[in-house]
Amino acid sequence: MRQSKFFMPTLKETPADAVAKSHQLMLRGGYIRQVTAGVYSYLPLAYRVLNKAEKIMEEEMAKINVPECLMPALLPASLWEESGRMKKYGPEMFRLNDRHDRPSLLGPTHEETFTELIAKNLKSYKQMPISLYQIQTKYRDENRPRFGLLRGREFIMLDAYSFAATRQQLDEQFDDEKQAFENIFKRCGVTVRPVIADSGTMGGKDSTEFQAPAEIGEDTIAVNETGTYAANLEMAQSLDDFKQEPEDPQPLEKVATPNCDSIEKLAKFLNVSATRIVKSILYIADGQKVLVLIRGDKQINEAKLAHVIDADDIHEAQTSDLEALTGSAKGGVGPVKADFADRIIADETVKNLYNVVVGASETDYQFKNANLDRDFKVDEFADIRVANEGELDPVDHLPLKFTTSIEVGHIFKLGTYYTKTMGADFLDQNGKAQPVIMGSYGIGVTRMLSAIVEQNLTDHGIAWPKEIAPFDIQLVQMKMNDDQQTAVAEKLESSLSAKYDVLYDDRKERPGVKFNDADLVGAPIRITIGRKVGDGIVEVKRPSDEKAQEVALNDLDAWIAKELG
RNA sequence: CGGGAAUUAGCUCAGCUUGGUAGAGCGCUUCGUUCGGGACGAAGAGGUCACAGGUUCAAAUCCUGCAUUCCCGACCA
Known part of the structure; x- marks a missing residue:
């Protein structure tokens, strides 16, 4: 891709409304633009990252044999009346009426839609266990959208739902999903910690959140030093080491x-x-x-x-x-x-x-x-008390430390709430009708992007993890009117593009401008074609490197291969 | 939902107290000089001062209302 044709409107100054570093960098780098509160356009850079993240998710879900589908975002209110959530969900739901005045809504989540699909199309224990997932846009009319992609009113989410005939099947599905989620986060380069969580008012067990520790998280998690205990502060337990010496009761x-x-x-x-x-x-x-x-x-x-x-x-x-x-x-x-x-x-x-x-x-x-x-x-x-930092955890009795973090995923065993209320039954081996047992698994895809940026900042930009960087390699040519540089750059562009995503900065800009934009692109490798190109030498630099290093053109392929694996 | 703040050029902001024809820096266009970390000079383009009322000879500025955005808190399957 030629940068002269690429669209990444970078900003020199930080927009005043952006507080979080990830929000600032994504605005400055031309990744996103706000359309209205909590609603963003994903410009080409962000879209490339999104696509790469989604591809990883598709691969990991395929590994555990969970097929992808796509449900509608526009839903009839009747579906939600059935589950009882039309009333329960409250003002966070985007509600609208169609031309026939039929109440409708934009889906904030899709338990009902999937449950109904299963209720109508799954009849026997022989068809289970089975799971489905989608990567789709969700709508929640948040009271307070904030921090760019971290909490939006429109956001992209991977949501998976498992359907089982027995508890044991559910446990196996849950473990598969958990492993897949961990693989996804690892490949996306986001450091997460599974923590014990609150599954909310819908009930459910083994509620686990994947929390990405970061400077601006909305959650607080309590973790002991060895990591053997980690819980959302909402649920965190701590030992009470106070003991009062017994006394004889005195008169009131x-x-x-x-x-x-x-x-x-x-x-x-x-x-x-x-x-x-x-x-x-x-x-x-x-x-x-x-x-x-x-x-x-x-x-x-x-x-x-x-x-x-x-x-x-x-x-x-x-x-x-x-x-x-x-x-x-x-x-x-x-x-x-x-x-x-x-x-x-x-x-x-x-x-x-x-x-x-x-x-x-x-x-x-x-x-x-x-x-x-x-x-x-x-x-x-x-136990209804708030755990405090420094108190001992209930498992290994080690002091708890608190960290702010971003909830990038949440999995839990949902049980039969929806299948019972919506009549999703199957016939077991004895020909008896039983409610399907559900599990629910979600990743905030766009939110995860914020988390990744928060965890991979450099002084001047972003150091994207290799697998989801918008480009693998950025070629920066110093002088556009130098024929020798142009020849080398164009040759590199075409040879490297066979194997890698390459962005070639062919703009007639000053070096400073190019370097600064390159820092915002955050490709794992920056190759500078400059004054030593006549000697067969270019420079390479990783985002985390302080300085670039010289590499002979003959050795470049090997260096890149080693670096990008 | 409670509290606070902001809204003037694409971005960051000044001007408002004390009403009198709209400002700066950056960005953008053109020309020239530059050319390895956001250059310099010159000349330009660009604004219903969020919106609606009101007061006034006269409103970005004073008054009333309203909208939007951001921050803190509450909320968040």
Whole structure:
């Protein structure tokens, strides 16, 4: 490809709206342009990278015998009424009506579409296990698209769905997909860590996210130093190493604690450590009043809590409503005689505490010397606390480190939610109807591009991993009016193009301009045809190299072959 | 969805407080000199100052509304 004919509008200055490095570089390098919030045009450079990533995905899916198909993005709302998600999905879904006023939508994901296909066309256990996948554009009307391709309203996703007759088949499909995903990420040059994740409100087991650690990720993952434990912060567990020395129960005592609406103020006012206080917070969970208790030095993890309560929507009760709901304003809510609560859930840290401080269910009053069971009851204990950096992991008891990261993939065993609600049954060996067991596997393809760039930055551009670089080799000719240079460059272009993707910078530009654009293209090899070409010498440089090195034209093929494998 | 900010040339921004015919740098076009990390000089092209009302003799500038975009948070099968 001649660069004079190639379209890559590079920018000298960084557009003000771009914050993430990957976003800046993809704009500056002429990879993408924004059309509207969260919606981008993929210009030739980005499209080449996308195609290469998709080709790798196709190869890896073929290896595990999963065929590709393509579902529509435009879907009838009726399909989603069937699964119950038309209501559940909320404002994130792009909804529209067609000319006959039939409710329609743009697919944010495709469980329903695939499940219906299977429901209508798969009847026997003999046809299973089977999987399908597609690489397709998804639509989600995100509240807040950001960081370029990282979170878009229109984005490209690989989504695979497995259909099994037995749990064991599902397990095998899951393991195959997991291996395929790991191969894909490796070949695409993105470093990922499989982490334990939350599978969301749809249920499902063995939920695993593939997280790419990066500077600007939207997620936080907790990892121990050996990598034997890694979890999304939403789910991360940690050991509680605090142990209170046993004490004899003392009589319950009510004390006034004016203006103590936080644990810090209360601890200071009463001159006790936060570990001697039990914090009580009222949550509204799908309309239920749930009083949640946790030791004063810990924070409540709402994702864990939602799981334990099995609620779709949970939020703290408004401070302004507290008095009406519990009889006391902030700084007094407590578990003693808490008749207002439909349920009382406590974190495990509330166990084995003696003579603690709790709210007295009266504004600005606390009880001292409260004891579990004697003074207050708990319906259920669970791990509902936020893990903190430095705490020990539950597996090898090593300190946890936190890293921001980008969720580039998510796989989990979906089970029978969709197949049951949408009637995807098959006949087993006994002629009995059973719901098909599903697995769900996704890669954010365009998001992965952001992750790759974030992980492969150089001082001036991008160092694309070899398999997905938009070009393998960039030829840079210094003087376009030098016939000798032109002859060598054109010869190299034609010989190398037989085996590699070559971009030949044949523009009448100054060297500085060419070098800077080459840094943005980020090809694994840059070949400079310059003043020493008369001696049969060119220069080669990898994006990560500080300086170029000279190579004789005779040795060039070997050097390239060694480099590109 | 809550909070904050921005919107003036293709890009980065100034001008607004104190109303008076629209500015800079970069980019683009032409010519010349340059030519190994975004050159220099000269001459040009390019703007409904997001949009809609209002105040005023006069609005980029003041007032009201609205739209879009970005940031922080919440949300995110």
